[in-house]
Amino acid sequence: MSLLQTTDLVKQFGGLTAVDGVSLSIERGTVQAIIGPNGAGKTTFINCVSGLLDPTSGSVQFNGDDITGQDPHEIVQQGISKSFQTASIFPRMSVAENVQIAAFGAEHGSFRFNFLKRRESYDAVQETTERMLRSVDLWDDRNIQAQNLPYGDKRRLEIAIALASEPELLFMDEPTAGMSPEETRQTVDLIENLQEELGLTIVLVEHDMEVIFRVSDKIAVLHRGSIIANAAPEEIRGDEQVQEAYLGGAEI
Amino acid sequence: MSTEAEEGGTVGGIDISDSVLIAGNAVALFLLPWVLIDVFGMVGEVIDIAVGGYSGLPSLIIIYGIVVIGYNLLLGYTGMLSFGHAAFFGTGAYVAGVVSGTTGSPLVMILAGTVVATLIAWPIGWISIRRTGVYFAVITLTFGQMLYFWALGPGAWLTNGDDGFSSVQTGQLLGTFELGAPVVGGIEFLSVYTWEYLMIATLAIVALWTANRILNSPYGLIFEALGQNQQRVSFVGLDVSRYKLMAFIISAVFAGAGGALFIIHESYIHPNTAYYWIQSGDFVIMTVLGGAGSLVGPVFGAFIFEYVANVISGVSLPVIGSIGSLWRIVLGGVFVVIIWAFPKGIYPGMRDAVIWIVDRVRNRGGEQG
Ligand SMILES: Nc1ncnc2c1ncn2[C@@H]1O[C@H](COP(=O)(O)OP(=O)(O)O)[C@@H](O)[C@H]1O
Ligand SMILES: [Mg+2]
Numbered sequence: 001m002s003l004l005q006t007t008d009l010v011k012q013f014g015g016l017t018a019v020d021g022v023s024l025s026i027e028r029g030t031v032q033a034i035i036g037p038n039g040a041g042k043t044t045f046i047n048c049v050s051g052l053l054d055p056t057s058g059s060v061q062f063n064g065d066d067i068t069g070q071d072p073h074e075i076v077q078q079g080i081s082k083s084f085q086t087a088s089i090f091p092r093m094s095v096a097e098n099v100q101i102a103a104f105g106a107e108h109g110s111f112r113f114n115f116l117k118r119r120e121s122y123d124a125v126q127e128t129t130e131r132m133l134r135s136v137d138l139w140d141d142r143n144i145q146a147q148n149l150p151y152g153d154k155r156r157l158e159i160a161i162a163l164a165s166e167p168e169l170l171f172m173d174e175p176t177a178g179m180s181p182e183e184t185r186q187t188v189d190l191i192e193n194l195q196e197e198l199g200l201t202i203v204l205v206e207h208d209m210e211v212i213f214r215v216s217d218k219i220a221v222l223h224r225g226s227i228i229a230n231a232a233p234e235e236i237r238g239d240e241q242v243q244e245a246y247l248g249g250a251e252i
Numbered sequence: 253m254s255t256e257a258e259e260g261g262t263v264g265g266i267d268i269s270d271s272v273l274i275a276g277n278a279v280a281l282f283l284l285p286w287v288l289i290d291v292f293g294m295v296g297e298v299i300d301i302a303v304g305g306y307s308g309l310p311s312l313i314i315i316y317g318i319v320v321i322g323y324n325l326l327l328g329y330t331g332m333l334s335f336g337h338a339a340f341f342g343t344g345a346y347v348a349g350v351v352s353g354t355t356g357s358p359l360v361m362i363l364a365g366t367v368v369a370t371l372i373a374w375p376i377g378w379i380s381i382r383r384t385g386v387y388f389a390v391i392t393l394t395f396g397q398m399l400y401f402w403a404l405g406p407g408a409w410l411t412n413g414d415d416g417f418s419s420v421q422t423g424q425l426l427g428t429f430e431l432g433a434p435v436v437g438g439i440e441f442l443s444v445y446t447w448e449y450l451m452i453a454t455l456a457i458v459a460l461w462t463a464n465r466i467l468n469s470p471y472g473l474i475f476e477a478l479g480q481n482q483q484r485v486s487f488v489g490l491d492v493s494r495y496k497l498m499a500f501i502i503s504a505v506f507a508g509a510g511g512a513l514f515i516i517h518e519s520y521i522h523p524n525t526a527y528y529w530i531q532s533g534d535f536v537i538m539t540v541l542g543g544a545g546s547l548v549g550p551v552f553g554a555f556i557f558e559y560v561a562n563v564i565s566g567v568s569l570p571v572i573g574s575i576g577s578l579w580r581i582v583l584g585g586v587f588v589v590i591i592w593a594f595p596k597g598i599y600p601g602m603r604d605a606v607i608w609i610v611d612r613v614r615n616r617g618g619e620q621g
Contacts, residue, residue, distance in 0.1 A: 050487070076489035088487070090480045093473075101477050104470045105488035116465040119473055165488050 001064055003028040003201050004049070004080075004169055009058035011041075011048050018044040020225030021058070026169070031195055031202045033212045036222035042205045043085055045222070046171050050082050051075040062169070076105065081167035085174050085205075087154040089161065091147035095138055096129055098146050098157055102164035103128040132160040135190065152183040159190070169201045170194070176208055184208065191215050213237070270461060277460050277548075281453040285310040285444040288559075301567055305559070307444050308517065311452050313551075313558045315513045318452075318459045320538045320550035322506020325463060327536070328544035329472070330499045331479030332381070335532050336392030339376060339399050340369040340504040342526030344511025346403070346411055349420050349521065356423025358431065358451060362512040369508020370501060377500035381493060384482075393529055400527035416522035420515055425451055431516070452513055456551075459506060464547055466502065475499050507535075541587055543597025552599045560586060 002025035011019040018041045026032045034042050047053040049060050051072035059068045067075055090098050103125040120126065133139040136156040141149065146157060155178060162170060172191070176184040188211050194200045195215075206212050212219060213233045220230040221242050229235075229242050236242055285307075293304030319341055326332050344365035351364040380391045403411040411417055424430055431448040466472055474495050477485050486492045515521050525531060534557065542553025565579035575582060594601020 052483075052487075071491075072483075072486040073489050073491045076487060081489075082487065084487075088481060088484045090477050090484065092480055093476060097473060097476075101473050101485070101490075102488040104473065105490045115469050115471055116462075117470075118465075118468050119470050122470065125470075161484070161488065 002026055003063065004203075005061040006045075006049065007059045007061070009045070009048055009060065010056045011044050011053060012056045017225050019048060019055070022222075022225070022227055024220060024227060024230065026201060026203060027217075028168075028201055029195065029199050030217040031191065031204055031215050033204045033206060033216035033219040034222055035206065035209075035212060035219060040222040041225040042222055043173055044225075046082060046173055046203070046205065049075075050080060050171060073105075076165055076167070079166075079168035080171070081162045081165040081169070082171035083155075083158045083162040083173065083175055085177070087151075087158040089146045089154060089157055091145070093146055094142065095144050095146055095149065095157055096133065096142035099129045099132050099160050099164045100125060102161045103132070106164060106166040128164055128166070132164045135163065135193070136160040137186065152179045155179060156183070156187070159187070163194070167200070169203065171203045171205075173205045174207065175204070176206065176211060184211065187211075188215060270464070273464060274457055274461060277457050278453075281314065281456060282445075284313070285449065288313075289444060292563075301569070303563060303567065305563055309558065309562055310444070311449055311517050312514075312562070313555050314452050314456045315510050315517060316535075316538060316554040316558060317551035318456055318513065319507050319510035320535055320542070320554050321456075321459050321463050321547070322503040322510075323535050324503075324539050324544055324547075324550045325466065325475065325506075326499050326503040327539055328546070328550070329467070329475035329479055330496060332384075332496065332499070333389045333536070334380070334392040334500070334503070335389045335529065335536065336376070336380075336394070336396035337503065337507050337535050338527050338529065338531035339392075339396045340373055340507035341511040341514070341531065341535075342399060342403065342521070342523075343372055344369040344508030345515040345521045345526050346417060346511075347508075348512035349417050349515045350410060352421045352423075352515075353419060356421045357427070358422055358425050358516055361422065361516060362455070362509055365512030365515075366505055366508040369511065370505050373501045373504030373508075374497075377497050377504070381496040381500060393532065396527060396529055396532050400523055400529070403523040403527050411523065411526075414523065416520055417515075418520045420519045422516050422519065448517065452517070455509065455513065459509070460548065463506075467547065471495070471498065537583075537587060541590060541597060543594075543599035543601070546597070546600050546603075549597050549599035553597065556586060556590075556598065557583065 004026040006022055006024050009019055009022040010017065020041070022045055034045065036042055044053065048055040051070055051074070054069050059066055061067070062078055062080060065078070067078060090101065100119070104122070106128065107122070107125060130139065133142055136159055138153060138157055138160060141153065146154065149157060155175065159172070159175060176187050179187060191202060191204070192215055195202060204212070204216065216233055218230060219233055219236045221228050221236065229239050231239070288305035288310055289307060296303040319337070323337055326334060347368040348361035348365035351361050376392070376395045380388055380395070383391060404413050422431060425447050429447040431451070432446055434443045435445050435447055435450055436442045474485065474490060478492065478495060478499070482492055485495070511526070538553035538557045539550040540553070541556055542551060543549025560579055560583045564582055565575055565577070568574040590598050
């Protein structure tokens with residue numbers, strides 16, 4: 001059974017069909033890339049799965065359960081987390097607190113928080129916070145106010161927040177956009193680590209083809225809301241329809 | 253705001269224990285009547301303008317202080333601007349008043365008022381938090397006004413309507429101590445420290461301690477996060493509505509307790525002070541004036557507000573004459589000046605100023621050395 005399965009997922013905005021019957025199944029422990037030109041519907045697809053948008057029709061199955069139309073927090077609690085395309089952080093909280101809150105979110109449900117108990121005394125939360133901040137190399141910046149981080153660091157903080165939710169499936173919407181080549185390299189390393197060490201399943205939307213071909217197990221090509229190909233990187237490289245629709249014949 | 257969330261918990265990286273927080277506030281609460289009545293009174297004699305406080309004023313300030321400590325958990329952290337917290341203040345007051353007819357025990361009155369205020373906050377909050385921003389503010393305002401008109405009309409059998417509720421029969425504290433009597437009798441200097449003041453000040457310390465604990469618990473972090481990026485809160489797996497409702501209800505607990513203390517203190521309440529929307533607005537003004545988002549800031553706001561309302565209003569100036577009901581104009585002026593000088597409110601502003609001065613002095617010391 002696949003970890004995530006969408007069936008005929010459709011999202012319309014008024015007359016515009018942004019996601020047009022997407023059926024995609026994602027296997028546990030793989031990195032699934034979604035590529036496609038701007039406006040192809042990649043972000044909308046992610047939003048329909050993660051609960052930010054309600055799909056117009058179709059269904060989403062996660063671990064065999066129907067999660068279509070659930071609220072974002074319910075979907076996160078089931079093990080799907082996402083890093084936003086634009087860093088969505090808590091600007092006036094410290095870097096550590098940004099991650100801490102996600103770590104508390106991950107604990108949610110396993111016990112009730114105590115109003116009168118200091119948050120420093122939740123050891124599992126502190127431990128997760130430190131581990132995630134170290135994995136994105138922001139541990140030394142933990143006391144800085146998040147809004148004062150440089151843009152690339154904000155994106156990495158965004159990833160750390162998504163990771164601290166301890167997901168099984170992680171959506172990453174253009175994680176390297178706005179990063180320097182060095183930061184991009186680190187992020188790619190991070191993605192590979194996450195998959196290999198934690199067995200995390202990752203859905204990656206990305207424009208950087210070098211990144212895509214390096215980390216992906218499978219690449220889906222989205223064109224005007226529909227998937228026109230979904231195959232291993234070598235096959236995508238050779239697919240003429242893809243070349244035409246998206247890659248514009250460019251060498252890759 | 254993160255530094256302020258740890259207010260009283262950490263200063264300059266040093267962890268201050270609860271006992272220090274409590275002791276510090278106890279000293280402040282002990283000094284309040286002395287400063288307000290004696291020190292200001294002496295100043296008044298020197299400048300020949302009556303700027304000294306009267307003996308009931310410290311209690312009134314602390315009662316409103318308790319209300320806004322709670323209100324600030326909502327406004328200052330989650331950023332939700334309620335214009336209807338008089339609903340809980342007034343309910344706390346009326347319930348305590350009505351209960352006093354059966355049992356005059358002040359503690360039972362406070363407990364009853366707080367519990368009922370909390371209970372009505374549940375449905376009011378549940379409905380109000382479904383909307384944000386202006387809509388949230390207007391919905392809460394509407395609930396407050398509904399109770400106002402209820403108290404004037406259909407609820408008059410309980411509230412005594414427009415004549416106000418005056419059949420308050422507050423008994424002795426713990427069945428032993430007369431609230432109006434000084435704790436230590438026979439010493440002129442200590443006569444303002446009545447059992448009532450002791451009770452109110454003790455509850456204020458409990459309120460501060462509780463608020464501080466909440467802010468340092470996971471809830472404090474979540475409340476603060478709600479004020480900065482609600483979407484992100486839901487995307488870390490937390491139910492936004494649940495935590496907003498919780499913040500709302502917690503703030504109502506403080507307002508209800510404050511209302512109950514108010515009627516014990518004043519032995520009278522009218523729908524205008526209980527439920528009218530201006531009362532709700534006054535909580536907002538106190539909180540913003542003193543410093544929304546800092547633990548003790550709003551108490552300073554309550555101090556300034558009540559001082560202007562009760563002392564400055566009685567001042568008579570040459571040329572202008574008696575200030576009287578013009579005190580709201582004075583308050584408006586004070587508000588504008590303070591917020592212009594200290595956009596975050598008087599307490600965070602003063603604290604930043606002190607830090608700035610200390611830094612300057614240290615740096616100068618460094619240059620010389
Ligand atoms: N909230 C919205 N309301 C209306 N149209 C939208 C909305 N979000 C996205 N769209 C439209 O849907 C299409 C797909 O957008 P998007 O999913 O952001 O594409 P991508 O992420 O692949 O660049 C675009 O034409 C975009 O303008
Ligand atoms: Mg996009």
